[in-house]
């Protein structure tokens with residue numbers, strides 16, 4: 001069946017088509033490692049699509065949020081620059097999108113205080129995504145940050161009054177909290193003379209989950225990913241060692257044959273073909289033939305992106321300039337929102 005969130009997302013796609021200028025988008029990533037094929041097909045391509053439609057976009061590199069599920073953020077600067085590289089390579093245009101690091105915008109953390117006052121401990125505790133992340137955390141103990149980061153995300157969204165947040169299913173509880181905070185702030189403090197916070201909509205990603213080399217969700221933190229930036233040989237090696245199953249006949253059947261189907265899907269996404277047809281073409285030639293098809297499709301599809309990434313990687317000064325400008329734009333917007341918040345609170 002179709003969920004209410006899916007129905008709303010379909011409606012939003014229609015509105016985007018008709019009137020893209022009414023939307024401001026907030027998206028982002030944690031700088032925990034290089035983006036991989038799951039991110040590329042799951043979120044990056046969609047951001048580039050929305051940018052191409054003319055939507056205004058803010059992209060937060062959520063560096064403080066790295067600390068939600070681990071004690072120390074390793075090589076944060078390197079990972080931040082790596083994310084900027086991945087964005088530019090995928091086609092994000094820094095003249096149109098504001099790319100910034102959370103830690104470079106202090107007003108975000110000041111917005112957090114009134115926002116935290118608007119929600120209850122019970123509301124934070126029952127967040128199913130946080131519960132799941134606590135179960136998988138590598139922290140020595142569950143920190144206050146793990147517990148409260150959905151409120152930080154609310155600040156990331158509300159500081160720029162974004163009204164559209166492209167998300168996966170797991171982010172829906174966080175977005176609901178953001179909507180609650182926006183609504184309660186507007187109710188409690190009124191809006192004049194400031195403009196009210198919009199209650200942002202989730203734009204659910206249609207992209208299916210890609211699995212990693214070990215057959216579980218491809219993830220930056222699990223060592224099972226094929227990075228967008230990997231070269232052709234490394235891609236071949238990683239695809240070759242990806243788990244499959246014992247059935248020589250290749251079919252697209254995600255429910256019963258997740259590992260094989262994820263490989264089929266990856267080739268289909270790269271070739272822009274129906275996965276059933278990709279599987280049928282391989283038929284009884286087995287996993288080795290499937291992997292050869294996947295490797296070739298990925299390497300061909302990503303070649304221009306990887307070439308562009310290498311060019312940007314050679315120009316660190318430009319990268320830092322992109323970030324400096326994005327940080328500055330984000331700071332100006334956040335400072336102005338914080339001024340409105342303080343005025344509304346009569347501080």
Ligand code: ATP
Nearest residue numbers: 030032038039042168208209210217218219220221
């Ligand atoms: P981290 O290790 O920092 O948690 P991650 O690799 O697990 O990173 P997510 O935090 O899950 O990445 O990624 C953010 C978004 O990227 C997801 O909501 C989803 O839209 C997309 N994404 C990530 N991994 C995949 C995947 N394997 N398949 C499809 N989409 C993905």
Ligand code: MG
Nearest residue numbers: 030219220221
């Ligand atoms: Mg994750």
